[in-house]
Amino acid sequence: MSKQSHAAAGESADQRTGFTVFLILAVLTIAEYIVAVGLDSKVALVVMLSVAAIAKCWAIVVYFMHVSRLWRGEEAH
Amino acid sequence: MAVATHDNAHADPTAHAWERVRINRLGLWLFLFSDAGLFALFAASRFYLSGTARDPHLNQALGLAITSLLLLSSLTAYRAETAFVHGNTARGRAMLLATIVMGLMFAGGVAFEWATAEFPVAELYGTAFYSMTGMHAFHVITGILFLAVVWARSGDGHFSGGPKVWPITATVMYWHFVDVVWVFFYPTLYLLK
Amino acid sequence: MPLLLGFIFGGVGFAVGAGLLGAIRTSMGLEFWSTDMSWSIAYPVALLGWLAGVGGWKYWATEWFGGTPAVSPKGVSRYFEFNMDHKVIGIQYGVTFVALFLLSGLTAMAIRYELMHPGMQLFNEDQYNAAMSFHGIGMVAVAVAIVMGCFGNYVVPIMIGARDMAFPRINALSFWLVPPVAITLVIAVLLGGWDTGWTAYPPLSVLTKSGQTLFNLAVTTFGVVSILGGINFIVTIIYERAPGMTWGRLPIMVWGTFAGSIIAFFFTQGFAAGLLMVLFDRVIGTSFFGAAHGGSALLYEHVFWFYSHPAVYVMVLPAFGAVLEVLSHMSRKPLYAYKWVVGAMLGIVALSGVVWAHHMFTSGMADYLHAPFLVLTEMISIPTGIIFLSVLGTIWAGRLWVRTPMLFALAFIFNFTIGGLTGIYLADMPTDVHLHDTYFVVAHFHYTIMGGEIFALFAALYYWFPKMTGREFNETLGKIHFFIMFIGFQLTFIPMFQVGVRGMNRRIADFPAAYEGANVWISMSGFLLGISFIFFTVNMILSWVRGRQAAANPWGASTLEWQISSPPPEHNFDEIPVIQEGPYEYGVPGATPHARLTGAVKHA
Numbered sequence: 001m002s003k004q005s006h007a008a009a010g011e012s013a014d015q016r017t018g019f020t021v022f023l024i025l026a027v028l029t030i031a032e033y034i035v036a037v038g039l040d041s042k043v044a045l046v047v048m049l050s051v052a053a054i055a056k057c058w059a060i061v062v063y064f065m066h067v068s069r070l071w072r073g074e075e076a077h
Numbered sequence: 078m079a080v081a082t083h084d085n086a087h088a089d090p091t092a093h094a095w096e097r098v099r100i101n102r103l104g105l106w107l108f109l110f111s112d113a114g115l116f117a118l119f120a121a122s123r124f125y126l127s128g129t130a131r132d133p134h135l136n137q138a139l140g141l142a143i144t145s146l147l148l149l150s151s152l153t154a155y156r157a158e159t160a161f162v163h164g165n166t167a168r169g170r171a172m173l174l175a176t177i178v179m180g181l182m183f184a185g186g187v188a189f190e191w192a193t194a195e196f197p198v199a200e201l202y203g204t205a206f207y208s209m210t211g212m213h214a215f216h217v218i219t220g221i222l223f224l225a226v227v228w229a230r231s232g233d234g235h236f237s238g239g240p241k242v243w244p245i246t247a248t249v250m251y252w253h254f255v256d257v258v259w260v261f262f263y264p265t266l267y268l269l270k
Numbered sequence: 271m272p273l274l275l276g277f278i279f280g281g282v283g284f285a286v287g288a289g290l291l292g293a294i295r296t297s298m299g300l301e302f303w304s305t306d307m308s309w310s311i312a313y314p315v316a317l318l319g320w321l322a323g324v325g326g327w328k329y330w331a332t333e334w335f336g337g338t339p340a341v342s343p344k345g346v347s348r349y350f351e352f353n354m355d356h357k358v359i360g361i362q363y364g365v366t367f368v369a370l371f372l373l374s375g376l377t378a379m380a381i382r383y384e385l386m387h388p389g390m391q392l393f394n395e396d397q398y399n400a401a402m403s404f405h406g407i408g409m410v411a412v413a414v415a416i417v418m419g420c421f422g423n424y425v426v427p428i429m430i431g432a433r434d435m436a437f438p439r440i441n442a443l444s445f446w447l448v449p450p451v452a453i454t455l456v457i458a459v460l461l462g463g464w465d466t467g468w469t470a471y472p473p474l475s476v477l478t479k480s481g482q483t484l485f486n487l488a489v490t491t492f493g494v495v496s497i498l499g500g501i502n503f504i505v506t507i508i509y510e511r512a513p514g515m516t517w518g519r520l521p522i523m524v525w526g527t528f529a530g531s532i533i534a535f536f537f538t539q540g541f542a543a544g545l546l547m548v549l550f551d552r553v554i555g556t557s558f559f560g561a562a563h564g565g566s567a568l569l570y571e572h573v574f575w576f577y578s579h580p581a582v583y584v585m586v587l588p589a590f591g592a593v594l595e596v597l598s599h600m601s602r603k604p605l606y607a608y609k610w611v612v613g614a615m616l617g618i619v620a621l622s623g624v625v626w627a628h629h630m631f632t633s634g635m636a637d638y639l640h641a642p643f644l645v646l647t648e649m650i651s652i653p654t655g656i657i658f659l660s661v662l663g664t665i666w667a668g669r670l671w672v673r674t675p676m677l678f679a680l681a682f683i684f685n686f687t688i689g690g691l692t693g694i695y696l697a698d699m700p701t702d703v704h705l706h707d708t709y710f711v712v713a714h715f716h717y718t719i720m721g722g723e724i725f726a727l728f729a730a731l732y733y734w735f736p737k738m739t740g741r742e743f744n745e746t747l748g749k750i751h752f753f754i755m756f757i758g759f760q761l762t763f764i765p766m767f768q769v770g771v772r773g774m775n776r777r778i779a780d781f782p783a784a785y786e787g788a789n790v791w792i793s794m795s796g797f798l799l800g801i802s803f804i805f806f807t808v809n810m811i812l813s814w815v816r817g818r819q820a821a822a823n824p825w826g827a828s829t830l831e832w833q834i835s836s837p838p839p840e841h842n843f844d845e846i847p848v849i850q851e852g853p854y855e856y857g858v859p860g861a862t863p864h865a866r867l868t869g870a871v872k873h874a
Binding site for chain 1: 095098099102103106129137141144145148149151152154155156159160162163165250253254256257260261263264267268269270
């Protein structure tokens, strides 16, 4: 296997991670919207929206912004 | 350890470059954290002044549309960075461009909303809405400027390979940060009642 | 020349910003010029122009557009343009802020002249407000930034064995945002000033004249300076330490700077947020603080004090660091309870964020907040007490070498003790209700900030003067400065406690005749205090121009900055030094030297 195609395989695996994370974010966003339209209880809404927002924030910070590179370094992979 | 590699740095240019990236990365995270504090204080002020009340005249369809657009632009930004990391300049540039276009559409959406919104700025909800979306839009626009600069400079393989990708990574991180802010602002402004 | 270019580009930027806004406004059928809005839009553009002009473009930004950054010159001219060397920036900060300090001090003299007798002497009420406000913000800016900006920048990288700060260009950028802040504030005063002191409380700040807008813009910029500077120090201290410089071996000045930087980076946006909200209320008509639509002025006080109480620790933590440094080296003893001091500094950082509402006991905030903020505020005295224990343990039975820096460091202890003890009456809700907004508060914070931080500043200034300029200062003039300043300071501010207890309000241009006797005394003493700075200024100028050549290590101190020449060479060290022991091992049997400068460990 040449170095070139090895790199390409690495890239497509990383790109797949991106799609998966995006899918989760999209589902959560749509869920937020549906809950906000349908739910009448203010307290429940605040709780559910907070949970969803924190989950989305966590996914972006961990998978898109690679927060772990702060202590692990990027070059180490 | 950073301390241990300090002397090595000058001997090995790649190690030195990675050391630089590590320093820059911490600086950027601290800056974003600090900036997040500003947004958090505005969000807190919104709750302090008007609780969770929101104006019934909000354009919910537009809100959902621009939110989706910004989320999608975060994906393209991620794809751009990943492509540059793996030396795929062509795809990286295309994805940067896609991010810029979606960012512009987001800013356009906010501008349209401002132009058509039926609640005045002097109301409590209007105060929160216009100041929070305005500050966020300002960050979107600066993000677009940064993206444009790296896009324009990425043509000649300038950002390919290892530590040289850092300017792309930094810009993309800033863009994700702008998205994270909106992740909190969207429910705060549009969904709570 | 770059300065001139900065002014020209800044002016052009202002014109472009104001012009574009005017064009848009005209096309919407509004007037071309709207003072508050035009300034708010033109000011940031002017800032960019100024930064580009002073060298930000030539040495940095051109790179983003494919250009090659220019190489900095070597001579004196580099002090007058964008330069990335932390030693140049340290001196730039030092000179700029000493100038601002003297200017704000002059306004204090004018204020004291006005307040000598009842009735109006020098000013009308508006002018008094302008002078008082300028004195306030000028001194707050000096206090926040001078120890970290000048000595932090100059000394901290050398102390940890680094060649420069982590972000030299950000460092230069932060400094060059300072002159526009000072210039904008002076312009605001010349255009009639603003009325709200340095705190900018609404609703007055929303309703008052347009000088307020300039104040908000300038001070928000200063917030950016503080945040960027804080981040720079944090990253530098984490990543740029020399081999062997473990966290337990950092000189205490470095710890003070680190702790202050954490607060600056974490809390400063509170001030920025408050000022931006005032600006939004003024310019685009939001209702953050407008009661007519349900806004709340209390919101501002919360947001503002969320920063502005921690800000006093941004001022005082690096000052603690500098004083402990001077005390240890000039008592020839190890720093007593080093680890406890570090813990206390970090404890102050942690507590600083949960005490802000003790400024608001009389504001009408919710009653249930009173007790927790009272208790939390009192808790600050625990870590502060530990630092004082270390101070006393360090000089205890030491061989005190009483030169000018040591005198200032000892005076710091005296003054800060009085400042701290009188603080208790203001942290305790029952006494604060009586003392709030009186001269007791003025005396208290002058004892902590001027008696504490500014005395520490002069300790640091005299201590590092030989290192930074390569010249010796005049010891006699230094001591004259110290004694006049110390005596003048006590005579000025002790009586203020008394008139405060008797009910004299602060921030007023006129007062009842009953307070006249005390105010004559305070003003006379204040002028004496002012006179001391003549000796200081003369000493600094003469010594810098024609002082004797300073030795590399005139104090015989052990930390790294004294092991290299005065002033240090361009990149501080030929070889990165190796640290083998803590910095304060005076008289410790069997201790190896703090650092080894040559023959660093060779890596494979």
